[in-house]
Amino acid sequence: MEMHHLTEHIRLWQMNQRAARRVMRKPLTEQFGELTFCPGQVKHLKEIQALHLRLFKVPMLNWLVWLYRFRSPQLVSLALDPHGKVVGYECFMINESELQANILHSVYVGVDEAYQGKGVATALRSYSIRTYDFGNLNAVSTVAGTNDIKALRCAQKAGYAIEKASLKPPGHYLVRRLTLGR
Ligand SMILES: CC(C)(COP(=O)(O)OP(=O)(O)OC[C@H]1O[C@@H](n2cnc3c(N)ncnc32)[C@H](O)[C@@H]1OP(=O)(O)O)[C@@H](O)C(=O)NCCC(=O)NCCS
Numbered sequence: 001m002e003m004h005h006l007t008e009h010i011r012l013w014q015m016n017q018r019a020a021r022r023v024m025r026k027p028l029t030e031q032f033g034e035l036t037f038c039p040g041q042v043k044h045l046k047e048i049q050a051l052h053l054r055l056f057k058v059p060m061l062n063w064l065v066w067l068y069r070f071r072s073p074q075l076v077s078l079a080l081d082p083h084g085k086v087v088g089y090e091c092f093m094i095n096e097s098e099l100q101a102n103i104l105h106s107v108y109v110g111v112d113e114a115y116q117g118k119g120v121a122t123a124l125r126s127y128s129i130r131t132y133d134f135g136n137l138n139a140v141s142t143v144a145g146t147n148d149i150k151a152l153r154c155a156q157k158a159g160y161a162i163e164k165a166s167l168k169p170p171g172h173y174l175v176r177r178l179t180l181g182r
Contacts, residue, residue, distance in 0.1 A: 009063040012096075019094040020071040023104065024135035024181070030127055032079070035087065035120065037127040040076025042069055047086040048076070055110040064093060064107070075104075077128045079111070079120055087112040088120050090128050098141060103175070104132065106142040109151070121150075125158035134181040145171040 030037045040048075045068055052060045068076055068091065079088030088111040095105045106128070111120045132140060143166045144152035152172060156162075160174035 009061075013063040013066055015096065015099070016067050016094050017070060019099060020067070020074045023074045023132075023137065025074055026131045026135070027073070028127070028131050030130075032120065032123045032127075033118075034082050035115075036080045037124060038078055038080065039074075039131065040068065040072030040078055040089070040091075042072050044078060044086050045069065045072065048078075048089045048091075051086060051089065051112060052108065052110055055113075056108075060091075060108070064091065067093065077124055077131070079115075079124050087115050088124050090124050092128070092140070095141075102136070102138040104137050104140050106140055106155075109142075109154070121154040122157045125154060125160075129159060129176055129178070133178045135178070136180065137178050138180065139175050139177045141173065141175045143169060143171050143173055145169060 025039065027039055045065065048068075049060050049065060075092040077090040078086055081087050089108070090106055091108040092104050093107045095103075098105060106125070109121050109125060111124075129140060140160075142155050142160055144155055148171065155174050158176070160176040162172045163175045164173050165171075166173040
């Protein structure tokens, strides 16, 4: 990796580490059929990385892996099967452009092939929203790639609405407003 990329990644990691520490989140555990939804734990990180590589065909960004080593409970949601195996995950991060507005960004959602098409991604997104709602965030956002109908539909069904076109990556920028807690 080139030096300026490395420096940029370290800067993003530091900013995310600091900002994520302040994120208020309810430590809810919920059932969805036979699956359990819960906040992330670092012990599941290797499994998430393996599932991510299989689904996206590229490894998770290294600085994000480092972020989730320290901030999984604040930034990761998991779907576990009855054996405790990770079959779904949603990962969040803080975009510099959204920091002032107090918006958390859902950067990845993935569901094991054997569980796809059963509403798991939609339910996991809805679960994440419940954990952040009535906390200290104004909204959660996500981007659905231009031709990624599944990602768009599951975000919309979980309550996200398209606000504008996204340039990087190209697609729809969606937002789900949250209520601030008191
Ligand atoms: C995208 C992904 C997370 C969806 O997971 P999922 O659990 O199957 O999604 P859901 O069952 O909640 O379905 C969401 C919507 O997509 C639709 N959908 C699911 N599978 C579909 C398929 N094979 N073809 C067309 N639509 C499909 C669902 O019907 C639903 O919309 P609808 O109810 O209006 O029809 C999953 O396919 C995946 O992990 N893909 C690889 C990683 C990825 O691309 N992630 C998204 C970008 S971050």
